Amino acid sequence: MALNLDRIQKSLRKVKKFVKKAPSQPTPEQVHDLRTNTRKLESALHALALDSSSDERRLLKSVKRIRKRAGNIRDMDVLTADVCSVKVSGEEDCEVQLLEHLGVQRHKYAKKLRSTVLKESAVLKKTLRREAAGLGVLMQDGKSYQAAAEAGAHALDLASQLPYPPRLNRNNLHPYRLKVKELRYVLQIAENNGKADFVKHLGEVKDAIGEWHDWEELVSIANDVLDHGSGCRLQQELKRISESKYEHALALATKLRKTYLKTSARKDSRSDTSPQFRLPVLLATAALTSGTQKRAA
Template sequence: MNLKKQVGSADGTTLHERVAAWLELLDGCGSKPTRKRVHALRVATLRLQAELEHDISELPRASHQAQAMLQFSKQAEKLRQVLGPVREIDVWIGTLRGLRTSLSESGEYVPRSMQECLRGIDRLEDRLHRKRRTAGKKLVASIEKKSDRFVKAAEKLETAPEDFQPSDAAGIANDLIAHFGRVRAEFPELDEANLHEFRKRIKMVRYLAEMHAGADRECARIATQMRKLQSAIGEWHDWQALAEETGHMHHAWSKPLAELFESVSKETFETALETAYSVTARMLGKDAERAEPLRGADRKLPAHSEPGPHMASEEKLA
């Protein structure tokens, strides 16, 4: 496959250039895994996986090109497994900083319960920074150990013979809507147990839509809806994870903090659930009825709740 002949993405880059950028990010993370580098490498990995997952569906599985794609995706998944814990801690730290700012700006008088939460945030953030240093070292060691495999997988992706031309943007938009509909149908009843898994399953839709957003208005619309949905579910999941992390601690300062996280988690869950149903309706139209379950004779959307304090950043979407 001559990657230089591949159709470019919305930013005008070719697959060859995107793989080269991925290797550069890998090298940077292997030397110093900063928050920005880890985030950038994780997003680049997810986008390449999404792109290859779509393209491989149009190829014979036994072809050299398909095998090169599968091998790269396998190595990319291993990389994501070691990037994940580091990225999660970075998100938690950012969320805590946003919460601290929100609580500190509440007024001159700070109730005792609020002071306890602020002290708890400081202590929890210190613990997370220590865990982040440990996780960062493991990431560096893993990249160093598997670097040759990552590079070889990228090289095979570049040298495999070209067997097909990717779909145009308009065709991809239709594919993405169909893919979203299939995934949504697999989760007929969204709840706290499966909402995060649903979010992970639709990441391919978002990344491919973003790649082609500049060339197709429908892809741009899909990308906007997917970002909205992933943002709402991601915010809820962050608060839920923080509530679980703090709930396992047995300190005087952790109890009020865990209660606060649990409260915000419940509020953001309602918002995420409402967003999931509204985005489904916009994506699927009449077909949305097949993906939206009825609870009793007339199912109503959850009442909208104001989201809790959060870190407003595009980085939280990934």
């Protein structure tokens, strides 16, 4: 079986479990799991073309709302940990002020998440149950090959977007991360694809860009919240770290494209030539469909 449906079922179960509990102040681990599994679920349903019926569209809309709410809390958790990792002598008051602000924001976002979960609870429980049953039927009557073919085509389409934009910078690096993350989640639907070098490198790029963006957000919040002025050494240190994270993320993203994509040196538009993939990319996408055709026959 090329498709790892257990992985998708696991995401369904975890989202359903959180919706059932609806904690008022979820732990950082609960928030991280919720955000990750909602994103994986969205990616899988789109990749397998399980997003066309009214129930599926309703499910995706509800899941997206919850993911965004969870993302706001997750940001506060990560930024809090980042602040705690920076120690600048003489700037303890600024650090406390920043931590207090992040704590207040987290509490507010947690209330909004719970309100959204409770509002969407009835619809989510029904649609998640139906989707779980639908995935069980997916591997019957030759449908597995059709689903795998949909996922493979979707993965190739996502991979074809990796060369763009031609030049990565501060303005487009974080949006570029969304392409990388989406492709990685789709490729991970295939059994054992998590061990593929290409998939691992997608994860490294995703994490590096995300880490830079977190520090960039922290710099912005510190500028708004702290009243210490331009001489604040804590703010100076945050900016220094953010710059270092940016350079690292940009280097990894550039290396990813050079390693796995063969594109022409000059390219003015997407219509000029289609990007050519190196073997690891083709193997990773092929893993989605390998073994299903024989079973479907």
